[in-house]
Amino acid sequence: MTKKSGLAGSLTDYGDPDFALYLRRSFASSMGYSRAILERPVIGIADTTSDLNSCHRHFPELIQAVKRGVLAAGGLPLAFPTISLGEVFLSPTSLMFRNLMAMDCEEMIRAQPMDAVVLLGGCDKTVPAQLMGALSANRPAIQLVAGPMMTGRHRGERLGACTDCRRYWARLRSGEIAAEEIDTVGERLATTAGTCAVMGTASTMAAIAEALGMMLPGTAAIPAVHADRLRAAEASGAAAVEMARAGRKPDEIITERAIENALRVLLAVGGSTNAILHLTAIAGRAGIDLDLQRLNVLSDSTPVLVDLKPTGEHYMEDLFAAGGIGAVLRELRPLLHLDCLTVTGETLEERLAGCAGGTSAAADSYVDRRIIRPLSNPLQRSGGLVALFGSLAPRGAIMKRSAADPRLFEHEGRAVVFDSPEDLHRRIDATDLDVRADDILVLKNAGPTSPSGMPEAGYLPIPAKLAREGVRDMLRISDARMSGTAFGSVVLHVTPDAASGGPLAAAQTGDRIRISVEQRRLDLLLSPEELQRRPRERFAPPSRGYARLQHERVLQADQGCDLDFLRRFPERTRQTNDGKG
Numbered sequence: 286m287t288k289k290s291g292l293a294g295s296l297t298d299y300g301d302p303d304f305a306l307y308l309r310r311s312f313a314s315s316m317g318y319s320r321a322i323l324e325r326p327v328i329g330i331a332d333t334t335s336d337l338n339s340c341h342r343h344f345p346e347l348i349q350a351v352k353r354g355v356l357a358a359g360g361l362p363l364a365f366p367t368i369s370l371g372e373v374f375l376s377p378t379s380l381m382f383r384n385l386m387a388m389d390c391e392e393m394i395r396a397q398p399m400d401a402v403v404l405l406g407g408c409d410k411t412v413p414a415q416l417m418g419a420l421s422a423n424r425p426a427i428q429l430v431a432g433p434m435m436t437g438r439h440r441g442e443r444l445g446a447c448t449d450c451r452r453y454w455a456r457l458r459s460g461e462i463a464a465e466e467i468d469t470v471g472e473r474l475a476t477t478a479g480t481c482a483v484m485g486t487a488s489t490m491a492a493i494a495e496a497l498g499m500m501l502p503g504t505a506a507i508p509a510v511h512a513d514r515l516r517a518a519e520a521s522g523a524a525a526v527e528m529a530r531a532g533r534k535p536d537e538i539i540t541e542r543a544i545e546n547a548l549r550v551l552l553a554v555g556g557s558t559n560a561i562l563h564l565t566a567i568a569g570r571a572g573i574d575l576d577l578q579r580l581n582v583l584s585d586s587t588p589v590l591v592d593l594k595p596t597g598e599h600y601m602e603d604l605f606a607a608g609g610i611g612a613v614l615r616e617l618r619p620l621l622h623l624d625c626l627t628v629t630g631e632t633l634e635e636r637l638a639g640c641a642g643g644t645s646a647a648a649d650s651y652v653d654r655r656i657i658r659p660l661s662n663p664l665q666r667s668g669g670l671v672a673l674f675g676s677l678a679p680r681g682a683i684m685k686r687s688a689a690d691p692r693l694f695e696h697e698g699r700a701v702v703f704d705s706p707e708d709l710h711r712r713i714d715a716t717d718l719d720v721r722a723d724d725i726l727v728l729k730n731a732g733p734t735s736p737s738g739m740p741e742a743g744y745l746p747i748p749a750k751l752a753r754e755g756v757r758d759m760l761r762i763s764d765a766r767m768s769g770t771a772f773g774s775v776v777l778h779v780t781p782d783a784a785s786g787g788p789l790a791a792a793q794t795g796d797r798i799r800i801s802v803e804q805r806r807l808d809l810l811l812s813p814e815e816l817q818r819r820p821r822e823r824f825a826p827p828s829r830g831y832a833r834l835q836h837e838r839v840l841q842a843d844q845g846c847d848l849d850f851l852r853r854f855p856e857r858t859r860q861t862n863d864g865k866g
């Protein structure tokens with residue numbers, strides 16, 4: 286039986302396929318399409334417009350540009366809605382809904398007639414969700430992102446969400462600025478459509494999508510409001526038609542070698558810790574196990590090249606003007622697998638040799654060395670992220686060393702433990718909190734199996750009484766995540782998490798903890814017997830709905846917090862949720 290394409294794809298089976306197609310065409314005709322256009326390849330456009338996602342507020346215009354490209358290339362563009370995840374509008378945390386969005390995306394791609402799909406995402410969890418879903422559905426797919434927002438201005442200073450949100454909030458907490466000023470700043474932090482203006486999770490995932498080969502060359506960093514963004518949308522629509530004709534599928538593009546390329550880029554841009562989770566989950570959908578020990582090997586041999594907040598000084602609009610991710614890939618060329626296929630049908634090597642399929646942004650070889658450093662003279666000699674292992678994190682924890690204070694890389698200190706995000710909220714600013722600057726703040730029960738579902742609570746605030754004394758950084762450890770726009774000496778994703786009974790659950794105030802970034806160690810200095818003896822709190826599972834499904838089937842951070850049955854090889858998942866590793 287020949288595979289059906291166009292509107293004849295994914296037909297309902299009434300036992301009479303000709304009637305099913307007749308019925309579908311009749312209803313499609315009701316939208317005013319001509320018979321001839323209904324014969325074209327169908328290009329779905331996964332639309333994540335939402336009034337509760339400010340980063341995507343320009344998508345209606347972007348979709349028109351995608352449609353233009355599809356029509357000009359001989360396809361029929363049909364947009365369809367999926368769940369949208371606006372990072373700051375979701376509770377308890379957007380991560381919990383990434384898997385739900387991935388399922389929505391996968392099922393709608395598979396259930397509806399389309400020969401290829403343009404994935405329109407941007408805000409943090411939307412791009413990984415779309416890549417996960419598209420990979421599982423495995424129809425030709427191309428990613429298009431919102432693009433970063435432009436910076437704002439405040440008293441002569443550039444501001445970008447959301448690194449500067451945190452910086453100004455810390456200034457308020459320490460009493461440096463007044464409430465009136467923080468309100469003014471609040472209206473100047475996020476001033477245009479688009480994703481956060483720094484190398485946060487959204488920008489990191491856009492860079493990763495381009496490094497994976499799932500996006501047109503040179504399109505990751507184009508600002509949301511730049512005309513090039515519309516040209517990228519038009520070109521993505523046209524590319525989707527070509528992909529549909531060629532039948533080029535995501536599993537040919539997202540391979541083990543492409544995942545390594547993406548990891549190199551993640552490290553070189555000083556990218557978000559969240560991206561490790563997402564890339565692990567994407568890899569799992571392709572049947573690839575991303576090993577944190579491998580991350581360390583790559584991290585040791587991948588320098589940080591990009592000088593962007595939160596690690597450095599500049600903003601995404603500067604990266605775009607400096608040469609974008611294409612320039613970063615060219616610098617990393619000796620470290621990359623150049624035989625990887627991209628959405629255009631070219632290999633990465635061919636892409637870097639020429640500049641096919643993209644926009645004018647991809648064709649310019651200019652590089653601003655203030656923003657993108659050469660491999661021979663990097664910003665930092667080794668990669669931005671490092672995995673730590675030890676008695677506190679038998680299956681690993683992540684530290685963004687590029688954003689941390691090197692003086693805390695080798696440190697032993699007294700633990701000050703908070704039992705949950707609620708406990709942290711209650712006590713962190715208490716005047717009687719027994720805490721010193723050389724203590725280690727520990728937050729537990731904020732991991733993937735906790736009631737809070739792994740929120741971005743890992744950037745624990747400096748206790749108010751220490752902030753007022755001028756303390757700006759402390760070592761902070763948790764099983765939570767951290768916003769990609771944050772900075773500080775923060776250890777995250779401690780695995781197994783406390784709520785599943787991992788060693789973190791046993792930590793108590795007064796315990797000693799030792800960290801050694803050099804040795805990749807994170808240890809709770811208790812005897813094995815004492816560690817075993819300590820009580821570990823358990824939580825009742827959610828009673829209903831998606832929260833229950835997520836709780837029952839979510840994997841630990843070292844497997845990307847995907848749902849076990851959604852990975853390509855569910856039988857290969859590690860039994861991580863018993864806390865015993």
Ligand code: FES
Binds near residue numbers: 407
């Ligand atoms: Fe959407 Fe930061 S809130 S990318």
